[in-house]
Amino acid sequence: MSAQRILVVDDEADIRDTLREILGDEGYDVSVAADATAARAAVARQEPDLVLLDIWMPDTDGISLLREWSESHQLRFPVVMLSGHGTVETAVEATRLGAVDFAEKPLSLAKLLRTVEHALEAGRRRKQAQRTLIPPLVAPVGRSRLMQQLREQVQQVAVHDAPVLFIGEVGTGREAFARYMQAIGPKASEPFVSVTCAGLDDDTSAQRLRGREHDGAVTERGFYDEADGGTLLLTGLEDLTPAVQRMLVADLEDGGYTRVGGSERQPLRMRMVATARPGIESDPGESVRRDLVGHLNVITLRVPPLRDYAEDVPDLLRHYVDRLVDEEKLGFRRFSVAAQNRLRNYPWPGNVRELRNLVQRLLLVGGGEEITLEEIERELAVQQPADEPLVKQDLLALPLREAREHFERAYLLQQLMLCNGKVGQLAKRVGMERTHLYRKLRSLGVDFRQISDD
DSSP, rough: OOOEEEEEOOOOOEEEEHHHHHHHHTOOOEEEESSHHHHHHHHHHHHOOEEEEEEESSSSSSHHHHHHHHHOOOSHHHHHHHHEEOHHHHHHHHTTTTEEEEEEOOHHHHHHHHHHHHHHHHEEEEHHHHHHOOTTTTSSOOOOOOHHHHHHHHHHTTSSSEEEEEEEEESOOOOHHHHHHHHHSTTTTTEEEEGGGGGOTTTTTHHHHEEEEETTTTEOOOOOHHTSSEEEEEEGGGOOOHHHHHHHHHHHHEEEOOTOOOOOOOEEEEEEEEEOOEEEETTTTTTHHHOOOOOHSEEEEEOOOGGGGGHHHHHHHHHHHHHHEEEOOOOOOOHHHHHHHHHHHHHHHHHHHHHHHHHHHEEEESSSSSEEEHHHHHHHHHHOTSSSOOOGGGGGGHHHHHHHHHHHHHHHHHHHTTTOHHHHHHHHHTTTOHHHHHHHHHHHTTTTHHHHHH
């Protein structure tokens, strides 16, 4: 088992060196920071198992840093406050903000080791309690600005009943945010029913949505019945057939429905939520009726692709390792720093779903406790389709020359299309001399005449 990680934050070099030497001799993996700025960077690089945090520091004091971690929901590790001249008030404030202990300097060797052991044990108990009590998917993971803003938007609309349309690529976690919205709102204890639109065919959709009656008695409950008082999620609006869309529009405009075989109108008493591909809210196209989108996008929330908040990848990796270890009893493994860095720079065409599947495969296959960069490279070795958009292509998996050519070809093709195949306009647009540009296009196999004809 790898050593537990302790971060010592103190502006006095002698204290940092002494604590690093003592705790290192006890088998702990110790890193140090001289101020709050260095401490933030250390936590961002790799989350510690324990932080020993001095109160009095030159840039930001320890209490303020603790408050910052607590209010931004980053306090997932135990903190012991250290002070040479603390007061009862600072000790109370530190405890209120989440510190597990408060120790006065100088510490004896016995006192130091006892404090560290108790704090690490408190951290283990806290993590176990969180895993046991917090339902999965209640709080989507991510400390990036994008994720924080999206969680805040969801929190704002959770208290209302208006329909919500979650826009995003497949695999971005749109349903997770829909479930989060219900979990923190007034309907938290009510049913949440998820319907995959691709599974609603013309022959059975009326019965599956509205239910069935015979002689006034319900013989089959539909999705509307099951979601009564709660939330009905329609996943993938673009996959609905025209006939099912007509039925949904009729029910939404009427505010009610009649079960198959029945005669009495039933009110729609649930929050309607849907997910759809990007662009559908402004240009539904031929696949989705504009009036159906109009009923469902009273509020529109955009769930970004994972490549747009890649800084959250290390947190997501740890989150899914913990979940899969707890829920599926898989063996625990930890991603090395090099592996995490590689995955931060991977484009994730399958988004969060692809990340979860990767973690699951690595835990199922097993191996050493540390997941290495070599293992990650083997997992990512399968090439993406050639027609995949450039932002979704894993250029880091290619040799430098091939990656450069791949990028240049995709870049120039896209720019050439914007210039309607006119090389003169392209030269001005990309800042290249025209003769050199002609040679570059030929070397990359780009036929500008064909693009102009098209």
